[in-house]
Amino acid sequence: MDTQDEAPRDAPPRIGDARELDVGALRALAHPLRVEIYDILSQYGPQTASSLAEQLGESSGATSYHLRALAKHDLIREVPGRGTARERWWERPKGAVSMTNPETVKTPAGRAASQLVISEFYRRRHRQLEDFIAANMRKDPEEWTAMLSTATVRLTDAQFEQLVHELEAVIDEYVARYREQEGEGVRPFTVRTDVFPLTDRRQS
Structure with a gap:
């Protein structure tokens, strides 16, 4: 599975240049809430712990903890020149990411982490599709964007x-x-x- 940062950027990322996540990065990401945080940063762009907490129904302390865990493995980073000491902004770096590193999936831990991350990503995307369908079902399908x-x-x-x-x-x-x-x-x-x-x- 390859996933790209989907929020607007200066140049489109390329799948061929995808970063292959190692076991450490995959295990850091292998948590449902972290996958959701990572995907929100991919789809909607930079966020703070507070804005993420509001969207996810979590405390800012919890989202801040998960943000730091993701940043530790360079999955996300602070937005340069934005925010304050009390309100830090986070973003997903540019570029495609591969969740199926050939070396990583050779180990039981790597396979388990890869499976959890990929499953959570697709579960989230499927929920988004269902939400879209539910919200538009009263409309004529020809009017759907x-x-x-x-x-x-x-x-x-x-x-x-x-x-x-x-x-x-x-x-x-x-x-x-x-x-x-x-x-x-x-x-x-x-x-x-x-x-x-x-x-x-x-x-x-």
Whole structure:
């Protein structure tokens, strides 16, 4: 799993340059609340312990503790030149991050930490999708500012790698081209594209 910082930045991060998290960083992240904090920083940009506490229904002391634990492994950092001694701002550094370091997953501890982190990330993203659907169900689907799409396409591994590096706009083309493909090395892949606006938690 690769995850990018999704808040606006000067230049888009590149998956090919993803930082592979070691066991220490993964174990530091392997806590549901820390995953949520990390993802909020990714999606919404810099936050303080207080703003995170308000969004998460936690105390600022708890969020401050988890922020320091994440910073200890360079998963997040203080925003330069912003904040005070009493109100520190935190951000996720630019760049993509891989949760599936080939070396890390060779150990039981590394596999366990990777599984927990990835599961929590997808659990959070699925909750966001469900929240979006619930909030918009009374509207005409044509009025949704979203693209929710699933598809099954038969590809070789090489064709899969080609697909994931292309824009979502060409997914339909790949489905049509390879739908009936058979032969050595061909297997089914599910292609899921969810594009929808995130709720501003500070206004909810």
